[in-house]
Amino acid sequence: xxxxxxxxxxxxxxxxxxxxxxxxxxxxxxxxxxxxxxxxxxxxxxxxxxxxxxxxxxxxxxxxxxxxxxxxxxxxxxxxxxxxxxxxxxxxxxxxxxxxxxxxxxxxxxxxxxxxxxxxxxxxxxxxxxxxxxxxxxxxxxxxxxxxxxxxxxxxxxxxxxxxxxxxxxxxxxxxxxxxxxxxxxxxxxxxxxxxxxxxxxxxxxxxxxxxxxxxxxxxxxxxxxxxxxxxxxxxxxxxxxxxxxxxxxxxxxxxxxxxxxxxxxxxxxxxxxxxxxxxxxxxxxxxxxxxxxxxxxxxxxxxxxxxxxxxxxxxxxxxxxxxxxxxxxxxxxxxxxxxxxxxxxxxxxxxxxxxxxxxxxxxxxxxxxxxxxxxxxxxxxxxxxxxxxxxxxxxxxxxxxxxxxxxxxxxxxxxxxxxxxxxxxxxxxxxxxxxxxxxxxxxxxxxxxxxxxxxxxxxxxxxxxxxxxxxxxxxxxxxxxxxxxxxxxxxxxxxxxxxxxxxxxxxxxxxxxxxxxxxxxxxxxxxxxxxxxxxxxxxxxxxxxxxxxx
Amino acid sequence: xxxxxxxxxxxxxxxxxxxxxxxxxxxxxxxxxxxxxxxxxxxxxxxxxxxxxxxxxxxxxxxxxxxxxxxxxxxxxxxxxxxxxxxxxxxxxxxxxxxxxxxxxxxxxxxxxxxxxxxxxxxxxxxxxxxxxxxxxxxxxxxxxxxxxxxxxxxxxxxxxxxxxxxxxxx
Amino acid sequence: xxxxxxxxxxxxxxxxxxxxxxxxxxxxxxxxxxxxxxxxxxxxxxxxxxxxxxxxxxxxxxxxxxxxxxxxxxxxxxxxxxxxxxxxxxxxxxxxxxxxxxxx
Numbered sequence: 001x002x003x004x005x006x007x008x009x010x011x012x013x014x015x016x017x018x019x020x021x022x023x024x025x026x027x028x029x030x031x032x033x034x035x036x037x038x039x040x041x042x043x044x045x046x047x048x049x050x051x052x053x054x055x056x057x058x059x060x061x062x063x064x065x066x067x068x069x070x071x072x073x074x075x076x077x078x079x080x081x082x083x084x085x086x087x088x089x090x091x092x093x094x095x096x097x098x099x100x101x102x103x104x105x106x107x108x109x110x111x112x113x114x115x116x117x118x119x120x121x122x123x124x125x126x127x128x129x130x131x132x133x134x135x136x137x138x139x140x141x142x143x144x145x146x147x148x149x150x151x152x153x154x155x156x157x158x159x160x161x162x163x164x165x166x167x168x169x170x171x172x173x174x175x176x177x178x179x180x181x182x183x184x185x186x187x188x189x190x191x192x193x194x195x196x197x198x199x200x201x202x203x204x205x206x207x208x209x210x211x212x213x214x215x216x217x218x219x220x221x222x223x224x225x226x227x228x229x230x231x232x233x234x235x236x237x238x239x240x241x242x243x244x245x246x247x248x249x250x251x252x253x254x255x256x257x258x259x260x261x262x263x264x265x266x267x268x269x270x271x272x273x274x275x276x277x278x279x280x281x282x283x284x285x286x287x288x289x290x291x292x293x294x295x296x297x298x299x300x301x302x303x304x305x306x307x308x309x310x311x312x313x314x315x316x317x318x319x320x321x322x323x324x325x326x327x328x329x330x331x332x333x334x335x336x337x338x339x340x341x342x343x344x345x346x347x348x349x350x351x352x353x354x355x356x357x358x359x360x361x362x363x364x365x366x367x368x369x370x371x372x373x374x375x376x377x378x379x380x381x382x383x384x385x386x387x388x389x390x391x392x393x394x395x396x397x398x399x400x401x402x403x404x405x406x407x408x409x410x411x412x413x414x415x416x417x418x419x420x421x422x423x424x425x426x427x428x429x430x431x432x433x434x435x436x437x438x439x440x441x442x443x444x445x446x447x448x449x450x451x452x453x454x455x456x457x458x459x460x461x462x463x464x465x466x467x468x469x470x471x472x473x474x475x476x477x478x479x480x481x482x483x484x485x486x487x488x489x490x491x492x493x494x495x496x497x498x499x500x501x502x503x504x505x506x507x508x509x510x511x512x513x514x515x516x517x518x519x520x521x522x523x524x525x526x527x528x529x530x531x532x533x534x535x536x537x538x539x540x541x542x543x544x545x546x547x548x549x550x551x
Numbered sequence: 552x553x554x555x556x557x558x559x560x561x562x563x564x565x566x567x568x569x570x571x572x573x574x575x576x577x578x579x580x581x582x583x584x585x586x587x588x589x590x591x592x593x594x595x596x597x598x599x600x601x602x603x604x605x606x607x608x609x610x611x612x613x614x615x616x617x618x619x620x621x622x623x624x625x626x627x628x629x630x631x632x633x634x635x636x637x638x639x640x641x642x643x644x645x646x647x648x649x650x651x652x653x654x655x656x657x658x659x660x661x662x663x664x665x666x667x668x669x670x671x672x673x674x675x676x677x678x679x680x681x682x683x684x685x686x687x688x689x690x691x692x693x694x695x696x697x698x699x700x701x702x703x704x705x706x707x708x709x710x711x712x713x714x715x716x717x718x719x720x721x722x
Numbered sequence: 723x724x725x726x727x728x729x730x731x732x733x734x735x736x737x738x739x740x741x742x743x744x745x746x747x748x749x750x751x752x753x754x755x756x757x758x759x760x761x762x763x764x765x766x767x768x769x770x771x772x773x774x775x776x777x778x779x780x781x782x783x784x785x786x787x788x789x790x791x792x793x794x795x796x797x798x799x800x801x802x803x804x805x806x807x808x809x810x811x812x813x814x815x816x817x818x819x820x821x822x823x824x825x826x
Binding site for chain 2: 017039243278
C-alpha cells in the first residue's frame with residue numbers, strides 16, 4: 001500500500017482538526033444544518049433512517065493489516081461491531097454518533113485513513129481494480145495513478161462545489177474489473193503503438209435515473225498530460241454542468257446534451273491553455289509515488305507445491321480453491337477472493353472480529369495486505385500457493401470461505417430501506433432470501449457465473465442497471481415492488497440490462513429469479529454458455545415468456 | 552455584512568450603485584455587469600475606481616478587454632454550494648493576469664475561505680460577523696495542498712520533488 | 723415509501739413530525755410541548771394539513787436539537803399510536819433483517 005509521508009499526514013490531521021471545529025460549531029448552534037450539511041457530507045457523514053452513516057474511504061481498495069484493524073476498532077468503539085463494504089471500495093458504518101465522529105476520524109488518521117470527499121458534490125474515492133498490481137498482463141499498477149489522482153482531487157479549491165458528485169475509476173487490464181464505463185471519468189491505462197504509457201479517457205458514464213455508458217473523449221492522453229486533461233474536463237463541467245435540477249446535474253447529462261464531439265472540443269480548447277502548466281506530471285513525481293508503494297519480496301516458488309497436491313484430496317478445499325483462488329502474475333502465488341456473501345447474511349458486511357482475524361491472516365499469508373472489490377468482497381492479493389490449505393481452514397473458521405464468488409449467490413446489494421432514507425424498498429432481505437434459495441454449491445456451480453445486483457431505489461447504488469440480473473425496488477401504493485432486468489454488464493463490454501416485464505411484489509422476487517435461472521438452464525446451448533451470453537444470443541423474450549406465463 | 556480585505560475586517564470604499572441611480576462624484580463605484588456593459592469605456596474614463604459585479608453564469612471572457620482598468624471584480628456565490636465562481640476566479644487570475652481586487656460575494660462562509668484564497672480571491676463579503684473575525688484562523692488552517700493554483704503555494708508533489716533535488720544536489 | 727425528502731405537505735390521515743437527534747442521530751418525534759421524544763407514544767398528532775405545517779415549522783425551528791424533520795403518517799389502533807408505513811415501522815422497530823452475529 002501507499003505509505004503516507006509527512007505532507008500527507010499533515011493534510012489529514014489538518015482536515016480532522018477542521019472537522020472537529022465544524023462539529024463543535026454545529027452542536028452549539030453556530031452553524032445551521034443547512035450550512036453544516038455539506039461540510040459533514042464532505043467528510044462522509046450521511047443521515048440515514050435510524051442514525052448517521054459514516055463512509056470511510058479505502059483509496060483504490062487497498063488496506064494494510066494495521067489499517068483493517070483500525071477499521072475493526074472503529075466498528076467496535078463507535079458503532080455496533082460491524083461494517084459494510086460498498087460498491088465503490090469504501091466501508092460504511094451505520095450507527096455512528098455525530099458527536100463522536102471527530103474522535104473516530106482522529107483514530108483513523110493515525111493509520112492514514114480518512115473520509116474526505118466520500119460524499120458531497122466533489123470528487124469521490126478514485127476506485128480501481130482490486131487485483132491491481134498482481135493481475136497478470138497489466139501494463140502498470142493502476143493504483144499509482146489512482147493515488148496521483150486522489151491527491152490531485154483532494155480538497156481541490158476549484159472543484160469542491162461541483163454541480164453534483166464526480167466519480168473516477170481506473171483500470172490497467174483488458175478485462176475491466178473496475179467498471180470504468182459507468183463512471184464520470186473512466187481511465188484505461190495502456191501503451192500506445194509507440195510504446196508510450198497513457199490513458200484512454202472516457203466521460204459521462206453513470207447509473208441512476210438516466211443511465212449512460214461512458215464515451216471515449218480522447219483515445220490517448222499521454223501520462224504527462226493526465227492531470228491537466230482531467231482539470232480541463234472538470235473545469236468545463238464546473239462551469240456548464242446543470243445546477244437547476246439535481247437529476248440533470250451529472251456530467252453524463254452535459255455530455256449527452258452537448259454531444260461527445262462538442263464536449264470534446266470544449267475540453268480540448270480549455271486543455272490547450274493547461275497542457276504546459278504546473279500540472280504536467282513528471283516521471284520523477286510518478287516514481288516518487290511508486291516508491292511509497294510497498295511491493296512484496298516474492299520468493300521463488302514452485303507452480304505446484306506439495307501442500308496443494310496433498311490438499312487436493314479434500315473435496316471441500318478443492319471446491320473453495322476452484323471458486324475463490326485466482327492466477328497471480330508471479331508463479332507460485334495466488335490471488336484469493338474472500339466472499340462476504342455467506343448464506344443468509346447481508347451482502348458485503350463483516351464483523352469487527354472477522355476484520356481483526358482477516359488482518360492477522362493477511363499478515364501471515366499476504367504480506368499484510370488486503371483488497372476491497374466493488375462487488376463487495378475482499379481479497380488477499382499475494383498468497384503463496386503452499387499456504388492455501390492452511391489459509392482456507394482459517395477462513396472457514398471465521399465464516400469467510402463461502403465458495404460462491406461470481407456465482408448466483410454472490411449478490412451485490414445496496415443497504416436499501418432497512419438503512420437508507422433515500423430508498424423506496426428493501427434490498428438486503430431479497431439478497432438474503434436468494435442466497436438461501438441458491439445455497440446449494442453444486443447448483444450454483446451448475447449455473448455458473450451470474451451477477452445479481454439489487455438497488456432499493458433509482459439512485460442505483462447497487463448498480464442494478466449493469467447486473468446480469470438487475471433488481472430495482474420501487475414503491476406502488478405503499479407496497480414494495482421490484483422491476484427485474486436481465487443482460488446488463490459492468491465490464492469492458494458494459495451495457496444496461498433490459499426490463500423483462502411489469503414489477504413484481506416483494507414476496508415473488510425470489511421465485512422470479514428462480515424462474516429466470518431455470519429458463520437459462522433450459523435455453524443455454526451448452527454448459528459452457530454463460531447466462532449473460534445466452535441472454536445476448538436469445539434476447540429477453542424467451543425469459544419474459546417463462547417468467548410471466550403464470551403471472 | 553463585514554468585508555474582509557488583506558486578512559482583516561475593512562471598510563468597503565466602494566459605493567454600490569443601483570442600476571438606474573446616478574453615480575456619486577469621483578469615489579469608487581461598484582456597478583452591475585448589465586450597467587457596465589452598456590458603456591464600459593465611458594465608465595472607465597471616470598476619475599474614480601470602477602468595480603463590476605459579474606454573475607456566475609456568464610463567461611469572464613467578456614471582461615477581458617477591461618481587466619487592466621478595473622479596480623474591483625466581485626464574483627458571486629448565490630449559495631455557497633454553487634462553485635462556479637471558483638473557476639471564474641482562477642481564470643481571471645491565472646489565465647488573464649487580473650491584478651485588481653477580486654471579491655467573493657453572496658453566501659460567503661468561513662468554511663470556504665481556504666478554497667477561495669487558493670482560487671485567487673483577496674476580499675470577502677462575509678455573511679457572519681463571527682466568521683469575519685475568525686478569518687485569520689481559518690486561513691491558516693491548512694499548510695499542505697495537493698494541487699497547484701495561482702496562489703503561489705507549491706503543491707505537495709512539487710515540494711517533494713524539490714526535496715529530492717536538494718537531496719541529490721547534496722550528494 | 724416514496725422518500726419523504728420529496729414530500730409536499732398534504733396529509734391524508736393522522737400524522738406526526740419526526741426527525742433525528744443532531745448529536746447522535748437517534749430517531750425522535752415532536753411532542754405537544756415543544757420538545758422531542760424518543761418514544762412515538764409521546765408524539766403530537768396532527769389531523770389537518772395546516773396543523774401539520776405548523777408543527778413542522780416549529781420542529782424545523784429547532785435546528786440545534788434535530789435534523790431532517792418531516793411529516794410521517796401514523797395509524798391509531800385501540801388507542802395506540804403505530805407507525806403508518808413500512809419506512810416508519812423500520813424507524814421505530816429497527817432493521818427487518820438478521821445481521822452477522824457480533825459478541826454482546
